[in-house]
Amino acid sequence: MPQAMQWDTFVELMRTQGFLAVNQAASAIRFYPPYPYVSPGFITFHKPHSDSAIDPLMLRVFAKRLRRKCGIDANFLLVLAGMQWESNTPAAPVRSPRPVSNLVAQQTTSFPTPSYLTAERLLAAKARIKSRPETSLAAVPDTDNRRSLMAKISAAPERRTHGPSSQIFANLTMESKELMCKLLRTASAERQNLSPMTWGDFLKLMREMGFKFEYDPRTPCSSVRFDPPDPKDVSVTFNKPSGVIFPIMLRGFAKVLKRAYGWSDADLDQLEADLSEYSKHLHLRNRPLLWYTTGLRC
Numbered sequence: 001m002p003q004a005m006q007w008d009t010f011v012e013l014m015r016t017q018g019f020l021a022v023n024q025a026a027s028a029i030r031f032y033p034p035y036p037y038v039s040p041g042f043i044t045f046h047k048p049h050s051d052s053a054i055d056p057l058m059l060r061v062f063a064k065r066l067r068r069k070c071g072i073d074a075n076f077l078l079v080l081a082g083m084q085w086e087s088n089t090p091a092a093p094v095r096s097p098r099p100v101s102n103l104v105a106q107q108t109t110s111f112p113t114p115s116y117l118t119a120e121r122l123l124a125a126k127a128r129i130k131s132r133p134e135t136s137l138a139a140v141p142d143t144d145n146r147r148s149l150m151a152k153i154s155a156a157p158e159r160r161t162h163g164p165s166s167q168i169f170a171n172l173t174m175e176s177k178e179l180m181c182k183l184l185r186t187a188s189a190e191r192q193n194l195s196p197m198t199w200g201d202f203l204k205l206m207r208e209m210g211f212k213f214e215y216d217p218r219t220p221c222s223s224v225r226f227d228p229p230d231p232k233d234v235s236v237t238f239n240k241p242s243g244v245i246f247p248i249m250l251r252g253f254a255k256v257l258k259r260a261y262g263w264s265d266a267d268l269d270q271l272e273a274d275l276s277e278y279s280k281h282l283h284l285r286n287r288p289l290l291w292y293t294t295g296l297r298c
Helices: 007-016 056-070 075-081 100-108 115-126 149-154 174-184 199-208 247-261 265-286 290-297
Strands: 020-023 028-032 043-046 223-226 236-239
Touching: 007 020, 043 056, 174 199, 174 247, 174 265, 236 247
Parallel strands: none
Antiparallel strands: 020 028, 028 043, 223 236
């Protein structure tokens, strides 16, 4: 009748065989054999959780592991449990490692290719038929006139160029011209500490430029589409900010407008010149008449 073996008895038997028992985490114990050529150098067994007894089935598994990994005869475990070893195959002997010189010699040894294989490869190379027709260099077009497919697809359409600023911004009032300078970040706008713009001023400016849009402040939608006066031009869409339009957002609006309608720096310079001339004229008109006051004093 097979009998169970106590865990402490098993550990003591392993120590009598020369193993070094080292406790690990939880219920595992690592046994180091007396000889160093066991890979990975140790064998681990787990203590049963129900009780400290090892049943015959688990004891047979322990014996098989010791026989396979360490190459030792573990019949003493089965004899103590009242069982016999089922397999009559002897324990696998531990092989001594081969010298490195033999391995290098085996790896560097080359075998000659049979003569009939060499002949077949030569015949196959000679019998290869060319599938591509031969072309001359004259048939290749000039590289300057060639364009790849991706270049044709990614080529941006030519921007439409408008007339000078006198034609583009001619119908704008002076207040709207100042807003346009602030929007497009000209030199005068940079000297004004980059003040923000209200959404109402931006809508007024776009309306004076001839853009058509539908905007209802009562609707929750914040995206507004602006259609230019010329139907050939593309429409632009801007999102209404929660508050005022800050300078960094104005810069983005300006980039979109310049890219969509081709407004150049020359147009903006002319617009700035018109504003400067108007400010000079306004200053002269508001200056007091010194000669008239001097005549009265006389």
